[in-house]
Amino acid sequence: MSRTLARTLFDKIWDEHVVVEQGGEPAVLYIDLHLVHEVTSPQAFRGLRARGLTVRRPERTVATMDHSVPTAPGAVRGRIPVVDAQAEAQLRQLEVNCAEFGIELFALGSDQQGIVHVIGPELGFTQPATTIVCGDSHTSTHGAFGALAFGIGTSEVEHVLATQCLLQRRPATMLVQVDGQLPGGVTAKDIILALIAKIGVGGATGHVIEYAGEAIRALSMEQRMTVCNMSIEAGARAGLIAPDETTFAWLAGRARVPQGPAWEAAVARWRQLPSDPGAAYDTTVTIDGGGLEPMITYGTNPGMGIAITQPVPAPDGLADPRERAALDKALRYMDLEPGRPLLGHRVDVVFLGSCTNSRLGDLRQAASVVAGRHVAPGVRMLVVPGSQAIKRQAEAEGLDQVFRDAGAEWRESGCSMCIAMNGDQLQPGEYAVSTSNRNFEGRQGKGGRTFLASPLTAAAAAVTGRITDPRQL
Amino acid sequence: MFQTIQSRAVLLPHDDIDTDQIIPARFLKVTSRDGLGVNLFHDWRYQASGAPQADFPLNAPGAAGSQVLIAGHNFGCGSSREHAPWALCDFGFRAVVASSFADIFRSNALKNGLLPVALGREEHARLCAARAADPGLVVTVDLAGQVIAWPGQSPLTFPVDPFARRCLLDGVDELGYLLSLRGDIEAYEARR
Numbered sequence: 103m104s105r106t107l108a109r110t111l112f113d114k115i116w117d118e119h120v121v122v123e124q125g126g127e128p129a130v131l132y133i134d135l136h137l138v139h140e141v142t143s144p145q146a147f148r149g150l151r152a153r154g155l156t157v158r159r160p161e162r163t164v165a166t167m168d169h170s171v172p173t174a175p176g177a178v179r180g181r182i183p184v185v186d187a188q189a190e191a192q193l194r195q196l197e198v199n200c201a202e203f204g205i206e207l208f209a210l211g212s213d214q215q216g217i218v219h220v221i222g223p224e225l226g227f228t229q230p231a232t233t234i235v236c237g238d239s240h241t242s243t244h245g246a247f248g249a250l251a252f253g254i255g256t257s258e259v260e261h262v263l264a265t266q267c268l269l270q271r272r273p274a275t276m277l278v279q280v281d282g283q284l285p286g287g288v289t290a291k292d293i294i295l296a297l298i299a300k301i302g303v304g305g306a307t308g309h310v311i312e313y314a315g316e317a318i319r320a321l322s323m324e325q326r327m328t329v330c331n332m333s334i335e336a337g338a339r340a341g342l343i344a345p346d347e348t349t350f351a352w353l354a355g356r357a358r359v360p361q362g363p364a365w366e367a368a369v370a371r372w373r374q375l376p377s378d379p380g381a382a383y384d385t386t387v388t389i390d391g392g393g394l395e396p397m398i399t400y401g402t403n404p405g406m407g408i409a410i411t412q413p414v415p416a417p418d419g420l421a422d423p424r425e426r427a428a429l430d431k432a433l434r435y436m437d438l439e440p441g442r443p444l445l446g447h448r449v450d451v452v453f454l455g456s457c458t459n460s461r462l463g464d465l466r467q468a469a470s471v472v473a474g475r476h477v478a479p480g481v482r483m484l485v486v487p488g489s490q491a492i493k494r495q496a497e498a499e500g501l502d503q504v505f506r507d508a509g510a511e512w513r514e515s516g517c518s519m520c521i522a523m524n525g526d527q528l529q530p531g532e533y534a535v536s537t538s539n540r541n542f543e544g545r546q547g548k549g550g551r552t553f554l555a556s557p558l559t560a561a562a563a564a565v566t567g568r569i570t571d572p573r574q575l
Numbered sequence: 576m577f578q579t580i581q582s583r584a585v586l587l588p589h590d591d592i593d594t595d596q597i598i599p600a601r602f603l604k605v606t607s608r609d610g611l612g613v614n615l616f617h618d619w620r621y622q623a624s625g626a627p628q629a630d631f632p633l634n635a636p637g638a639a640g641s642q643v644l645i646a647g648h649n650f651g652c653g654s655s656r657e658h659a660p661w662a663l664c665d666f667g668f669r670a671v672v673a674s675s676f677a678d679i680f681r682s683n684a685l686k687n688g689l690l691p692v693a694l695g696r697e698e699h700a701r702l703c704a705a706r707a708a709d710p711g712l713v714v715t716v717d718l719a720g721q722v723i724a725w726p727g728q729s730p731l732t733f734p735v736d737p738f739a740r741r742c743l744l745d746g747v748d749e750l751g752y753l754l755s756l757r758g759d760i761e762a763y764e765a766r767r
Binding site: 127141142145195253521543 | 649686752
């Protein structure tokens with residue numbers, strides 16, 4: 103290997119995890135942590151049984167229920183039925199699989215249940231310098247801790263269960279440098295939406311992104327997770343941020359991190375992770391953090407985003423006929439007029455939640471806008487904490503009361519309306535401002551229309567019933 | 576074992592077709608890989624009543640039995656759901672031709688014998704034009720030779736990961752290969 107001089111954060115983690123790399127074959131990459139949920143795992147366990155295999159390292163495997171669980175108040179204690187018999191059977195199958203193969207499960211009803219990408223870090227399973235996979239594309243979230251974390255398919259879930267390894271080709275690297283200080287009202291969500299708008303939904307395909315620069319360093323761990331979470335929406339294999347004092351302070355004392363002298367030793371090791379001076383990246387993209395505005399999407403993929411003060415782009419302005427056709431198709435689905443501002447557009451539903459923006463800091467930001475105001479008439483606002491632990495913390499701070507007093511729904515933890523396979527969904531034609539990660543056609547319910555934005559922008563829409571610049575409230 | 580394909584093709588030339596379109600999330604509440612083809616492209620393919628959407632390419636006469644899907648740029652972006660290639664395979668597709676693919680989709684497809692064929696933008700545009708002009712166009716995809724051709728087009732090579740190619744052509748089972756490296760994995764665990 104010729105990469106021993108100046109190495110990137112990615113290089114260091116990758117090199118450390120290559121079990122073997124035989125000439126011409128893909129590398130065999132060792133996986134430190136395998137996160138499992140109900141939707142993408144049943145066929146993998148079925149495959150293990152068919153071959154008579156066991157789970158190689160059950161102690162490196164953790165499961166939760168999140169995608170299809172109901173989030174109506176009381177759901178977590180089993181008082182609300184799941185959406186249908188099929189979902190029920192899938193949840194029961196996860197229990198059976200975890201029991202049979204000796205895997206720790208945070209089931210519906212557990213004090214620690216929550217969205218897989220929320221509870222992994224919260225419980226300290228997620229640690230710097232590790233490799234993490236899950237049958238879920240938003241596994242990139244965990245890269246905020248300086249872990250190489252990426253989504254895999256169900257066949258690969260089976261491979262990791264059976265061997266704790268994956269066959270992988272070394273991806274390319276992309277440095278995303280975000281300089282400057284974010285202006286007021288501009289958040290981590292706006293950074294990542296601006297990046298995707300700039301490079302497109304396929305702009306980072308084949309790459310692992312490393313986010314760096316003053317604006318990234320200034321982010322909290324929760325905000326860093328928001329940025330890394332949506333790396334996949336630019337097509338990236340993973341997103342990474344070098345661990346620093348912010349990371350160590352956030353992780354210290356969590357349930358599953360090393361304790362005492364082992365913690366000190368781990369931190370000393372993690373301090374060696376940041377990219378070496380002069381380390382080379384295959385691609386570099388720069389963003390002026392100081393020049394960002396609150397962002398919002400207008401179309402049907404996360405790359406179709408604009409500063410909230412901008413008008414909806416016009417297909418006529420595009421030279422490339424394919425881009426023109428794509429924009430025209432998106433605007434027809436969204437029923438938006440080209441050239442018109444989004445500000446003031448009608449909103450039916452506001453969704454505050456998902457593995458992108460359901461953490462305590464997100465809830466606090468939204469509550470700061472909602473406090474003393476009321477959700478606009480005719481608007482439904484769902485507030486879905488990412489985990490039971492976050493829900494308890496928010497309740498201890500009185501955030502639940504702020505939302506309830508404003509007329510919002512305070513719900514149980516789960517993926518909820520981000521994926522709309524659990525009973526929480528838009529009706530055809532409805533417009534939602536959503537803090538989630540995907541605005542694909544029908545993503546939040548067949549025929550539903552999604553504007554992706556930050557918790558601040560979502561809260562501003564909830565109290566005005568219109569798309570509103572949060573800086574104006 | 577992957578045999579050469581000679582088939583009519585379905586043309587769905589949009590860019591950035593995401594896996595939520597290929598198979599919406601509400602159809603993921605299953606515990607087997609089978610039977611997903613009926614819901615392939617569900618929300619584009621069926622009306623609210625459940626009746627087929629007459630102008631959707633998968634509902635055109637001749638679409639049934641097609642083994643090749645021609646799509647646009649960045650096919651399969653979004654979610655990691657392997658249900659997307661399962662649904663495409665269950666419908667009968669054995670190859671998807673696009674000008675590029677999302678990473679996870681490509682990996683998932685190859686593990687299910689669904690061949691992702693990436694063509695350059697110009698070649699891809701030629702294929703779309705040829706198929707648009709002739710709905711009965713027969714496309715030949717030869718993995719052994721790593722070439723794709725159609726009437727009027729001399730064979731064009733396409734890239735395939737050499738390991739994935741060997742798995743498809745020789746029937747090498749990836750998990751079996753990984754299991755055969757058990758000694759290396761144990762040695763790695765021991766030296767950490």
